[in-house]
Amino acid sequence: MSKSAILWNVGDKWNVEDVDLVEPRAGEVRVKVAASGLCHSDDHYVTGDQPAQLPLVGGHEGAGVVEAVGPGVTRVKPGDHVVMVFNPPCGDCHFCLTGRGNLCFYNPPKTAPLGPAFRARGQEVGAIAELGTFSEYTNVAEARVIKIDEDIPLASAALLGCAVITGWGAAVYLGGVKPGENVVVIGCGGVGVNSLQGARSAGADIIVAVDPVEFKREQALLFGATHTAASVEEAAELLATETRGRMADVAILSVGVGDGDTLQDTTRLVGPGGRTIITSVTPAASTTTNLGLFEFTMSEKILRGNVYGGVNVYRDVPLLLGLYKRGKLNLDELITTTYTLDDINQGYADMHAGKNLRGMVLHG
Ligand SMILES: [Zn+2]
Ligand SMILES: [Zn+2]
Numbered sequence: 001m002s003k004s005a006i007l008w009n010v011g012d013k014w015n016v017e018d019v020d021l022v023e024p025r026a027g028e029v030r031v032k033v034a035a036s037g038l039c040h041s042d043d044h045y046v047t048g049d050q051p052a053q054l055p056l057v058g059g060h061e062g063a064g065v066v067e068a069v070g071p072g073v074t075r076v077k078p079g080d081h082v083v084m085v086f087n088p089p090c091g092d093c094h095f096c097l098t099g100r101g102n103l104c105f106y107n108p109p110k111t112a113p114l115g116p117a118f119r120a121r122g123q124e125v126g127a128i129a130e131l132g133t134f135s136e137y138t139n140v141a142e143a144r145v146i147k148i149d150e151d152i153p154l155a156s157a158a159l160l161g162c163a164v165i166t167g168w169g170a171a172v173y174l175g176g177v178k179p180g181e182n183v184v185v186i187g188c189g190g191v192g193v194n195s196l197q198g199a200r201s202a203g204a205d206i207i208v209a210v211d212p213v214e215f216k217r218e219q220a221l222l223f224g225a226t227h228t229a230a231s232v233e234e235a236a237e238l239l240a241t242e243t244r245g246r247m248a249d250v251a252i253l254s255v256g257v258g259d260g261d262t263l264q265d266t267t268r269l270v271g272p273g274g275r276t277i278i279t280s281v282t283p284a285a286s287t288t289t290n291l292g293l294f295e296f297t298m299s300e301k302i303l304r305g306n307v308y309g310g311v312n313v314y315r316d317v318p319l320l321l322g323l324y325k326r327g328k329l330n331l332d333e334l335i336t337t338t339y340t341l342d343d344i345n346q347g348y349a350d351m352h353a354g355k356n357l358r359g360m361v362l363h364g
Contacts, residue, residue: 069142
């Protein structure tokens with residue numbers, strides 16, 4: 001038995017209720033979830049922007065302690081502290097072998113598709129990203145857990161499951177920011193501020209944070225921003241002045257909900273050869289964009305999507321925790337407000353109101 005937050009229908013609120021959970025099956029790990037981040041992506045299931053088979057237990061950014069393991073599990077044992085990840089590389093498909101484990105052909109992992117582990121109201125209930133961290137307990141494939149040191153706070157570690165990796169990797173790997181380059185990040189929530197941190201890690205010079213919310217612009221300065229702007233137009237003027245017309249080398253779009261109509265203005269923040277990374281999730285049904293291809297072609301610009309920041313989680317979760325331990329990566333400061341699972345809908349209301357970098361559910 002576990003208390004979990006379930007989405008039964010598009011447009012519903014998260015419903016917190018008791019569910020049954022099967023014993024860990026072969027290759028599966030039972031995690032007592034300590035903390036789960038309130039990522040915008042889960043809300044895309046609520047709005048229907050992300051189509052999915054419902055019902056689902058939400059949550060894909062969590063950390064906890066292994067409680068039990070199924071037959072054949074070798075990566076972890078009961079008592080281990082773990083971060084859960086949704087995109088583990090298999091290590092031997094075409095994409096993994098070419099250094100792009102985030103695009104692994106086998107996601108879910110080959111060993112994982114065991115079917116839903118949750119049951120509620122007499123029916124099977126799946127889990128978002130096959131993690132389902134909005135739950136006191138969850139069962140996940142062993143490939144999806146990464147053991148971490150016990151001195152790392154689990155709420156801070158949870159952030160590595162999505163926000164930090166997606167944002168930091170957007171600058172470091174997908175944007176390929178190099179020392180002395182200029183970076184602009186549009187949208188400075190829980191993911192965007194990590195792109196600021198990534199730009200700082202990569203040695204960027206000018207780092208512009210764009211957000212209409214004053215609180216987020218203030219916070220952005222703690223995560224590596226050298227300048228802030230309230231709008232894309234303001235950022236364009238600022239970059240034109242500060243770079244003497246060269247503009248940014250990398251733009252990262254990280255607003256809550258993507259919109260194809262903003263592409264032209266976003267890509268104009270970068271100069272010739274500039275790279276634009278689209279981290280924002282745009283509604284799946286939306287297929288139109290506004291982009292002047294003449295200018296785009298004639299200035300050799302690059303446009304790139306973002307799957308999990310281009311990271312290899314087995315390499316980069318330990319790497320990022322090393323940066324955190326030595327004060328080079330902010331994690332604790334990302335958590336603005338903590339909630340109980342019962343207050344999860346308040347957490348999402350606060351997210352929509354722009355009050356949080358990251359809201360975090362702490363399971364009792
Ligand atoms: Zn997420
Ligand atoms: Zn693979």
